[in-house]
Amino acid sequence: MMKLYIKNMVCNRCVMVVEQILKRLDIPFHNVQLGEVDTEEELAAAKLESLDNQLHAVGFSLIDDRKQRMIEQIKNLVVKMVHQSADLPRQNFSDFLSTQLHYDYTYLSNLFSDVEGTTIEQYIIRQKIERAKELLVYDELTLSEIADQMGYSSVAHLSSQFKKVTGLTPSHFRQIRENKRKPLDEL
Template sequence: MKIYIKYMVSLRCKKLVGTELKKLGVVMPKINQGMVEFQEELSAEQEAQFQKRILKLGFEVLDETNSKLLDRISASITDLIYKYPEMSRQEYPNYLIEKLGFDYSEITHLFSEVHGINLPQYIVIQEVERIKEMLLYEDLKVKEIAEILHYRNGAQLTYVFKKITGLTPFYYKKLKKKRLEVLNENKQE
């Protein structure tokens, strides 16, 4: 069971929500920014109490329709990055409007209320996750990855990657070599 919560955008917010769940005797769920994922279903009474308590803290539980929309937004972003790499960033808003059936401003407003970042920032973070995968598991150069993901050049990709991760793609790629060395050592033992 997943519940999306508006305005739960910081570590302190997550701790407050976790404290309220402990008071209700809920088995510790996975708490992410803007979302709580429960290991087991909440009773109707627990859910009502939870909503009442977090409302007092300034949070708001999203209704089922908007919760499903958030799931669809995330899935659509993943599709854009993994399935449609040929699509340019300028085409993303139109793709999301067509796929989701909502105005782009509605999509971005809901997303930022729940996740505490705007949709373009989220897209960049997801692209960086894809870049990490490509660096670790595919034999591609930074320039090639930049072309696939529509960056102007390798320097722009490196700038964005370092801004998000604190590491350069070159250093991150060195991690791949270290992982392989450790794996080979473990196989020999």
């Protein structure tokens, strides 16, 4: 078995696209999840190159650098928690990431900052704001419910961060309803 790491997989649709590519290339696999593929066998260099070419054609790429793999794992955990969980965990993201990745948070934070040029905290905030935008556009929840779901202590805290990131208040954003969302892989 071989574990492959793939950059820019940020949603369930991405998982489906990667599964289709693997099937097309006759690469047997056990599991595909955000940023990771478990193949049933080691892949020859030619097969890996074909896979990488197919992935590049749809905006993904194989990751062979250990540090970059760790960065993708951090990003995928954040995306999964912010965008695919009904409620964020009530524990700190730092504790959650350390527990999931089995590394000290200081190491993860320094690595992320060195490679990405931004902090994990800023990345989390940008993800939470994108999720808040999505919830605002759906117009099914109140600002208070969105703030609670996103783990903010108050509507004022959500509004403050929302305005810092977007330049708009959540209420104003909801009113204008323009396409102000960014694709997750551009964050």
